[in-house]
Amino acid sequence: MKYSFKFLSKLEEILGKEKVFTEPKDLLVYSYDSSSATGVPLAVAFPERKEEVVEVLRLIAEYKVPLVPRGAGTATTGSAVSHNHGLVLSFERMNRILDLNLEERLVVVEPGVLNGELKRYLKKFGLFYPPDPASYAYSTIGGNVATGAGGPRGLKYGTTKDYVLALEVGLPGGKIFWTGPFTLKGVVGYNLTPLFVGSEGTLGVFTEIVLKVIPFPEKRVLLVSYHREEEEPLEIISELLKSLITPASAEFIDKTTLLALLKNKRLELPDKGVQSLLFLELDGEEGMVQKELKKVEDLYQTKGIFYHKAESEEKIETLWEVRRGVSPSVRMLGEKKISDDVVLPRRNMKEFLKRIRDLEEKTGVYVCCFGHAGDGNFHVNLLFGPKKEEKAKALRNTILKEVLNLKGTLSGEHGIGYVKRSFVAWELSSFQLELMKNLKKMFDPDNLLNPGVKIPF
Ligand SMILES: Cc1cc2nc3c(=O)[nH]c(=O)nc-3n(C[C@H](O)[C@H](O)[C@H](O)COP(=O)(O)OP(=O)(O)OC[C@H]3O[C@@H](n4cnc5c(N)ncnc54)[C@H](O)[C@@H]3O)c2cc1C
Known part of the structure; x- marks a missing residue:
């Protein structure tokens, strides 16, 4: 070279x-x-x-x-x-927490700080940084910002984009600048900050990150419920949202993912008829949580739904470990994996699940469809052996087309990266793509930052 x-x-x-x-x-x-x-x-x-x-x-x-x-x-x-x-x-070695300002409720970090480390640090001050990708213990804030990472708490608290106040960004050539002020509000000029959130390292390199933080919720309760009809958790989420309850998290485990968890001995079921699970966390001020909890428990009792309830931090975290064990467990179903993280309007989730099951039956490829159902975000993982590779690739294309037919989007939080860039033009118009190409040229005229990633040129 x-x-x-x-x-x-x-x-x-x-x-x-x-x-x-x-x-x-x-x-x-x-x-x-x-x-x-x-x-x-x-x-x-x-x-x-x-x-x-x-x-x-x-x-x-x-x-x-x-x-x-x-x-x-x-x-x-x-x-x-x-x-x-x-x-x-x-950025592994740029991992310092530079400043915590209690009055402004903001924290300034270098990009290599681990999300989990920041959470632990803030908890000592009664503070909370909600975005919680399942990888939070070992992924960095810089990576979280660059992917626009989400997680189970996205339903009530939003994702990384809702906590980034400002970014210090470096460009090829050595220019370094702040995207905006550190204030909670600011409308002078265009808002550059969100442009960089989710930019996957293609527009600039973050050197400092200013994040908004909030008080740690006073009370948390986690309910893990077991369902005999696979789609029942999706109906429950819909019922709760209609009755103005916003759970902190509503995580869905579908039938095929359940099989993987069982194979990996991550879980025992109360009976053999269970088809799906719902992890439902309520949090906030004690009185409000108790009120919401009563409504949820009443609903479960009326429907005859069996559930476990955890109220201590320790028990809550133990139950969440089952959910976090999903990604490693799906590997039990096949040597090879194709994964997507699609988002659908909530009203179309049930129909999507039904179509997925039909396709699974027709192709014989395992389709896990789990995740942040509260915000319409399904992680769709195809698991298969080497002989079914072509079938699985064709199935993936069909599934992504179904997502677009149902007015969804092809990625909610994991990003496009290198492996999904050929699908971008399925969702975006040529006008949108042209705008994005011009934007990229403005920040990175020689196409040096993560070339080949995010957009298909
Ligand atoms: C088991 C598992 C579970 C996961 N669960 C979730 C989940 O629930 N939700 C979710 O959103 N994601 C999830 N992910 C995906 C992944 O953890 C996230 O995308 C995470 O944000 C990546 O952080 P990282 O530090 O590993 O970044 P990397 O993987 O190192 O980089 C990710 C992107 O960020 C860019 N980048 C990194 N640092 C900077 C910087 N300083 N400036 C500019 N660009 C930068 C990189 O170029 C790259 O494009 C999961 C991954 C695994 C393995």
Whole structure:
């Protein structure tokens, strides 16, 4: 590669040798994320300060080296991997909590801070950062912002986008700027902050992140209910929302995912007729939670639904572990996996589930359809053996088309990355794509930031 030698020696000059990996065995570690896409980078750099990031951004622009920002590498779409032998810029060592302002209720962090670490830190002050991807214990805030990560609490609290107040962003060439003020309100000029949330490392590199935080809820209750009709949890969610109860989370486990959990011994069922589960968390001020809890328990009793209830933090977390065990458990159903995270209008979720089941029966490919049903977000995982690969790929296309037919969207939180970019034009118009192409050119004229990711050019 023509730029390699000089570029690498300058990179080592800027950062020092101990902050640059070039050994094949080290590069291999950074050639994966949580998707099937892989790519060995030219080098991995570990800046410790924003000034070092700026220097690296200058250097990549000078040598036209593609760059992939990387947090913990838990992306499920190939967006944290270099697909053209470029530089991986790891934020692992920029992991400091820089400031907590109780009066403003905001926290300033470096991008490499783990979501779980931030949660633990804030809890000491009675504060709460709600976005909770199932990977929260080991994914970074930088990665969460760049993917627009969601999680079970999205139903009541929204997703990462609802907590990012401002971002400090670096661009190829070394320009560094803030997207907006740190205030809770601000309408001067266009709002640049949300443009970068979910941009998957393609528009700029975050060097500091300002997040809104809120008080930790006084009371939490988790109900795990067991259903004899697969679609019943979806009906319950709909009933609760219509009666103006907003659970903190409403997570659905469908029939096929249940099978995977059972195979992986993550769960025991009260009886064999159970077809699906609902994880329903209520939280907030004690009196309000008790009132809502009574309504939910009355509903369950009327319908003859069996459930477990957890009120202590410890028991709540133990039950949530079952839900978090879903991603590793689905692997029990097949050697190969294709995963999507589609979103549907809630009113169309039941119909979607029905169509999925018909397709599952016709093709013999396992289709898990679990997740954040409270906000219409299903994780659709296809599990199969090598012989069914072609069938599974065709099935995936059919499923994505069904999502669009039912007025949904192809990704709610995991992003597009590398593996799903060919589907983007199925959902967006050529006008929307042209606007996005021009936007990308404005921030990254040489297409150096995560090329090939997010949009199909
Ligand atoms: C078991 C499991 C469960 C998961 N559950 C959920 C879930 O419930 N909800 C959900 O939303 N996701 C989930 N994910 C996906 C993944 O964890 C999230 O997308 C997460 O936000 C990625 O964070 P990360 O630190 O690993 O980032 P990475 O994977 O390293 O990177 C993700 C993206 O962010 C970009 N990026 C990273 N740092 C920066 C930076 N400083 N500046 C600019 N761009 C940057 C990268 O280039 C890449 O495009 C799950 C993944 C796994 C493996």
